[in-house]
Amino acid sequence: MAANRSGTGARAALRRSLHTPIGLSAVIAGLLLAALAVAAPPLFGDRAEAIDTGATNQGVSGAHWLGTDSLGRDIMARVLVASRLTLQLGLTATVIGLAGGLVLGVAPSVLGRRAGRAVTAAVGVLVAFPGLLFVLFLATVFGVGSTGAVLAIGLALIPSLARLIQNLTASIAGSDYVAAARILGVGRFRIVVRHLLPNIVEPVVLFGVQAATGSLIAFAGLSFLGLGVQSPDYDWGRLLNEGLGRVYVNPASALAPGTAVVLAGLVFGLIGEAVAQAGGRRTVTVPTATPTDVPAAAAEQDTDLPPGNANKDPQDRPDVNGDALVQVTDLRVAFPGGRTAVRGVGLTVAAGEAVGLVGESGSGKSLTALALADLVPYPGRTTGTVRFDGADLRSNPRLGTDLALVFQDPMTSLNPALRVGRQLAEVAEVHLGASRGGARARAVARLAAVGIPDAGRRARQRPHEYSGGMRQRAFIGMGLMAEPKLIIADEPTTALDVTVQKQVLDLLGQVRAGTGAALLLISHDLGVVAEVCDRVLVMYAGRIVEELPVRRLADAAHPYTRALVGAIPTMATDPASELATIPGRPPEPGEEFPGCAFAARCASATDRCRAELPVLAAAGGGAGHRVACWHPAEPDAEPEAARAGSEAAA
Numbered sequence: 001m002a003a004n005r006s007g008t009g010a011r012a013a014l015r016r017s018l019h020t021p022i023g024l025s026a027v028i029a030g031l032l033l034a035a036l037a038v039a040a041p042p043l044f045g046d047r048a049e050a051i052d053t054g055a056t057n058q059g060v061s062g063a064h065w066l067g068t069d070s071l072g073r074d075i076m077a078r079v080l081v082a083s084r085l086t087l088q089l090g091l092t093a094t095v096i097g098l099a100g101g102l103v104l105g106v107a108p109s110v111l112g113r114r115a116g117r118a119v120t121a122a123v124g125v126l127v128a129f130p131g132l133l134f135v136l137f138l139a140t141v142f143g144v145g146s147t148g149a150v151l152a153i154g155l156a157l158i159p160s161l162a163r164l165i166q167n168l169t170a171s172i173a174g175s176d177y178v179a180a181a182r183i184l185g186v187g188r189f190r191i192v193v194r195h196l197l198p199n200i201v202e203p204v205v206l207f208g209v210q211a212a213t214g215s216l217i218a219f220a221g222l223s224f225l226g227l228g229v230q231s232p233d234y235d236w237g238r239l240l241n242e243g244l245g246r247v248y249v250n251p252a253s254a255l256a257p258g259t260a261v262v263l264a265g266l267v268f269g270l271i272g273e274a275v276a277q278a279g280g281r282r283t284v285t286v287p288t289a290t291p292t293d294v295p296a297a298a299a300e301q302d303t304d305l306p307p308g309n310a311n312k313d314p315q316d317r318p319d320v321n322g323d324a325l326v327q328v329t330d331l332r333v334a335f336p337g338g339r340t341a342v343r344g345v346g347l348t349v350a351a352g353e354a355v356g357l358v359g360e361s362g363s364g365k366s367l368t369a370l371a372l373a374d375l376v377p378y379p380g381r382t383t384g385t386v387r388f389d390g391a392d393l394r395s396n397p398r399l400g401t402d403l404a405l406v407f408q409d410p411m412t413s414l415n416p417a418l419r420v421g422r423q424l425a426e427v428a429e430v431h432l433g434a435s436r437g438g439a440r441a442r443a444v445a446r447l448a449a450v451g452i453p454d455a456g457r458r459a460r461q462r463p464h465e466y467s468g469g470m471r472q473r474a475f476i477g478m479g480l481m482a483e484p485k486l487i488i489a490d491e492p493t494t495a496l497d498v499t500v501q502k503q504v505l506d507l508l509g510q511v512r513a514g515t516g517a518a519l520l521l522i523s524h525d526l527g528v529v530a531e532v533c534d535r536v537l538v539m540y541a542g543r544i545v546e547e548l549p550v551r552r553l554a555d556a557a558h559p560y561t562r563a564l565v566g567a568i569p570t571m572a573t574d575p576a577s578e579l580a581t582i583p584g585r586p587p588e589p590g591e592e593f594p595g596c597a598f599a600a601r602c603a604s605a606t607d608r609c610r611a612e613l614p615v616l617a618a619a620g621g622g623a624g625h626r627v628a629c630w631h632p633a634e635p636d637a638e639p640e641a642a643r644a645g646s647e648a649a650a
């Protein structure tokens with residue numbers, strides 16, 4: 001598990017941690033404790049076992065620094081010797097707890113949805129049991145003695161650890177880089193080993209150290225109650241039990257094993273603190289993107305992709321209907337509570353075509369894209385058909401090689417625990433059966449192709465050493481490790497600095513021109529789509545309301561599209577004037593309306609608009625222009641910018 005966390009990163013963190021007082025103290029104290037457990041039995045074993053009936057129940061003296069027990073055995077020697085068994089039992093119980101917790105913790109990520117939920121529910125029930133009662137119950141079930149106590153304490157640790165791991169893995173399983181791995185076809189088990197576990201190592205180790213302290217104390221408690229270690233064996237808990245009866249005669253006989261438990265607990269706590277410090281320091285050095293990190297010329301200079309132009313000549317555009325790479329019919333995405341976010345979307349993307357999907361925040365663009373890749377998050381339910389290159393994508397996923405996804409936030413789309421080159425290489429290993437060396441060479445070549453300077457060295461770095469723009473480039477490079485036929489880019493530039501945005505858009509254009517891949521670009525910015533795409537689909541409240549070639553945007557017929565077009569600032573826009581906005585707000589996914597969803601915000605709405613749902617039908621902007629509106633604007637009508645702007649100002 002820890003092997004995945006990189007060696008050098010972990011070693012560097014450890015070295016840094018050693019230079020802090022806590023780290024240094026933890027290492028020294030841990031070594032001393034380990035040395036005591038190893039050396040005490042051979043050194044003091046005989047003295048600890050030697051019965052002297054002439055010196056029973058003695059107090060502190062020069063011969064017996066902590067006195068003797070009821071058989072005249074030296075208490076100090078016994079406390080020292082007991083360190084081995086105490087630590088052995090405590091650590092064994094912790095290992096059982098960690099192993100069980102890991103298995104149950106990652107099970108929901110590996111098993112199917114139903115079995116995963118059953119495991120989660122079972123863990124939830126077990127967590128609800130009071131821990132101490134659980135230990136006592138199990139100790140009684142397994143019987144009195146060391147083995148029973150180890151099993152009881154180990155098993156009692158499992159539910160809380162499993163719950164922790166389930167929570168941690170659930171949050172990581174929802175991250176973009178795990179979605180990316182899934183879409184690249186990486187198997188569930190491999191995702192757990194390579195993506196989930198490396199990212200939860202630190203909190204799990206920390207929890208493990210705390211659990212070790214807890215099990216030490218639990219052992220002392222069980223042995224003290226007579227349920228743990230049985231004579232002639234002895235651990236600190238048992239010595240405490242024996243010493244307590246004589247606490248008024250010789251307080252040291254009870255204080256010494258009690259103090260030993262506390263000190264060992266402190267050492268474990270110190271080690272945990274050092275681990276947390278080492279982990280914490282690793283996570284604070286994430287640089288933010290700066291425009292200068294990606295030189296403007298990098299894409300042009302370092303790329304081996306042909307210089308592309310995303311704005312292809314419209315005449316070159318393939319026949320969408322006859323040559324559809326993607327054909328989506330009646331796509332719906334619904335969440336519990338009647339929240340339907342995507343309400344019957346139909347769309348096509350031709351091979352090599354660049355299609356933009358625009359709309360306000362919440363219109364369902366991202367869910368449409370996720371549904372294409374069958375990545376809608378649970379409990380969302382997807383219906384409808386998605387045909388990709390002739391096959392039903394939802395029943396026959398063809399992910400990994402044919403489909404590449406670029407996410408919005410480059411900070412979360414790469415696994416922070418893996419080197420960038422390794423993440424790219426994994427795609428070639430999994431899908432192309434490439435050797436490790438071959439996959440690495442391909443990864444370096446792809447990084448260079450997307451304009452990462454000094455790609456060989458950069459491939460060995462981790463995502464936090466990249467700027468935002470470089471991460472997005474690297475992620476696009478990851479999509480190019482195979483030969484994708486379709487790239488779905490969901491707001492790929494939103495999280496980037498404005499100058500880097502331009503470079504990433506150019507890069508997408510070059511990639512497309514170089515590979516012939518089709519592009520589905522999702523954006524709330526019509527200006528971005530107009531720059532990159534051939535065709536635009538306008539989405540409103542979960543439906544496509546207009547579809548038209550980018551070059552005919554000026555002929556948009558839907559009032560919503562016209563308002564969006566009017567909201568794009570141009571060189572002629574007066575900087576002092578207010579930008580046009582659309583008054584009102586879009587409906588929520590749960591809101592039902594019999595007619596047009598835009599009616600409430602539309603100046604041209606009539607009773608028919610509010611009562612009857614308009615469907616997509618041919619519009620006046622020529623071939624490929626369809627609009628869902630009862631009162632579409634004529635092609636030569638005045639744009640709506642002025643009106644939308646004045647309404648917004650009002």
Ligand SMILES: Nc1ncnc2c1ncn2[C@@H]1O[C@H](COP(=O)(O)OP(=O)(O)OP(=O)(O)O)[C@@H](O)[C@H]1O
Pocket residue numbers: 335339341359360361362363364365366367368377378379380524588589
């Ligand atoms: N996991 C979820 N559970 C419930 N509702 C969701 C979930 N994901 C999205 N939604 C809802 O579905 C609607 C559409 O979401 P989606 O992310 O597709 O919008 P979008 O058009 O991509 O917006 P943005 O540009 O802000 O990403 C939103 O109203 C959102 O609240």
